[in-house]
Amino acid sequence: MIELAGVSKTYRRGGDEAPALYDVSLAVARGEMLGVVGESGSGKSTLLRLINHLEAPTAGTVHVDGEDLARLAPRARRRRRRRIGMVFQQFNLLANKTAAANVALPLSLQRRRDADHVRRMLEFVGMADHAASYPAQLSGGQQQRVAIARALSTDPHLLLCDEPTSALDDHHASEVMETLAAVRRELDTTIVLVSHELDVIKSSCDRAAILEEGRLTGVADVVAPPPAQTFSSYAARVRHVLEGGSDRREPGSREFREGEAREEGAA
Numbered sequence: 001m002i003e004l005a006g007v008s009k010t011y012r013r014g015g016d017e018a019p020a021l022y023d024v025s026l027a028v029a030r031g032e033m034l035g036v037v038g039e040s041g042s043g044k045s046t047l048l049r050l051i052n053h054l055e056a057p058t059a060g061t062v063h064v065d066g067e068d069l070a071r072l073a074p075r076a077r078r079r080r081r082r083r084i085g086m087v088f089q090q091f092n093l094l095a096n097k098t099a100a101a102n103v104a105l106p107l108s109l110q111r112r113r114d115a116d117h118v119r120r121m122l123e124f125v126g127m128a129d130h131a132a133s134y135p136a137q138l139s140g141g142q143q144q145r146v147a148i149a150r151a152l153s154t155d156p157h158l159l160l161c162d163e164p165t166s167a168l169d170d171h172h173a174s175e176v177m178e179t180l181a182a183v184r185r186e187l188d189t190t191i192v193l194v195s196h197e198l199d200v201i202k203s204s205c206d207r208a209a210i211l212e213e214g215r216l217t218g219v220a221d222v223v224a225p226p227p228a229q230t231f232s233s234y235a236a237r238v239r240h241v242l243e244g245g246s247d248r249r250e251p252g253s254r255e256f257r258e259g260e261a262r263e264e265g266a267a
Contacts, residue, residue: 001027001028001029001030001031001032001064001065001158001190002026002027002028002051002062002063002064002158002190002192003026003027003028003061003062003063004024004025004026004027004047004050004051004060004061004062004063005025005060005061005063006023006024006025006059006060006061007021007023007024007025007050007057007059007060007061007062008021008022008023008024008057008058008059008060009021009043009046009050009055009057009058010058019214020043020046020214021043021046021047021050021057021214021215022214022215023059023060023215024043024047024060024215024216025060025216026209026216026219028190028192029190030190031184031188031189031190032190032191032206032207033180033184033190033191033192033193033204033205033206034191034192034193034205034206034207034208034209035193035194035195035200035201035204035205035207035208035209035222036048036192036193036194036195036208036209036211037194037195037196037198037201037208037209037210037211038196038210038211038212039196039212040196041213042211042212042213042214043211043213043214044162044194044211045162045194047194047211048086048160048162048192048194050062051064051084051158051160051192052081052084052086052160053069053070053077053081056070057070064080064084064158065080065157067080069081082106082110082154082156083154083155083156083157083158084156084157084158084159084160085151085152085154085156085158085159085160085189086151086159086160086161086162087144087147087148087151087159087160087161087162087164088147088162088163088164089162089163089164089166089167090167091135091140091143091144091146091147091167092147093135093143093146093147093150094135095134095135095136096134097134098131098132098133098134099122099127099130099131099132099133099134099135099138099146099149100115100118100119100122100131100132102135102146102147102150103118103121103122103146103149103150103153104118104153105150106150106153106154107153107154110154117153118131118149118153119131121149121150121152121153122146122149124149124152124182124186125145125146125148125149125152125179126145126175126179127142127145127146127149130142130146139172140167140168140169140172141168141171141172141173141175141176142172144164144165144167144168144172144176145175145176145179148164148176148179148180148183152183152187152189156189157189157190158189158190158191158192159180159183159189159190159191159192160191160192160194161180161191161192161193161194161195162194163194163195163196164176164180164193164195165177165195165197165200166195166196166197173197173200177200177203177204180193180204181204193205201222202222202223202224203224205222206221206222207219207220207221207222208220208222
């Protein structure tokens with residue numbers, strides 16, 4: 001699906017050079033969810049931009065579905081990039097457009113109008129009831145789900161996510177990650193997920209590429225955490241915790257949502 005071979009990227013500012021990636025070789029299988037982890041400045045976002053060919057590598061090659069986008073003619077490259085969706089940390093929704101209009105934007109740029117498709121995408125991410133809402137009327141998690149629907153509107157086979165949960169609280173982050181899991185499961189979409197949150201990577205990804213100062217220092221197989229404890233009631237969870245158990249609840253479950261609502265109401 002994705003193959004990077006000896007990829008390096010150096011930025012030039014005036015007479016100075018600022019290396020961002022050094023000799024990175026990495027393969028991502030079709031249908032995989034690969035995490036990319038590293039400290040700030042390690043080259044994570046640069047790696048995504050190279051996969052999407054928003055930037056060209058200084059050295060090495062990037063193949064997506066067997067094609068080196070750098071070797072394609074500009075029109076063919078733009079056409080291929082339409083099949084690669086992007087989800088950003090800060091949502092990047094247009095404030096003066098409704099949720100539906102934001103989802104429809106990539107289609108309008110392709111001179112396509114398909115209100116039914118926009119509705120289906122909003123339904124898929126659980127935001128159909130907010131189609132007429134503007135970003136300012138939505139929570140951060142809701143805005144990110146609209147952004148995911150927008151990224152899916154062109155039916156991408158590859159979804160690149162740049163810190164999609166870092167601007168969200170734990171509850172909304174869990175909703176977003178459940179949405180991404182559904183994208184992978186139901187749409188058979190390959191996902192590359194950049195995050196500095198190890199819990200997010202551990203709960204969702206098959207493997208994680210580890211970047212340090214622009215170098216790929218290893219690829220770790222991710223061992224999924226054990227199933228979360230579920231409880232028949234809030235009182236049962238409280239008793240379990242007070243008697244020495246864990247307070248870990250399954251994100252997105254009914255018991256998780258009800259517990260969050262009770263705790264917010266009590267605050």
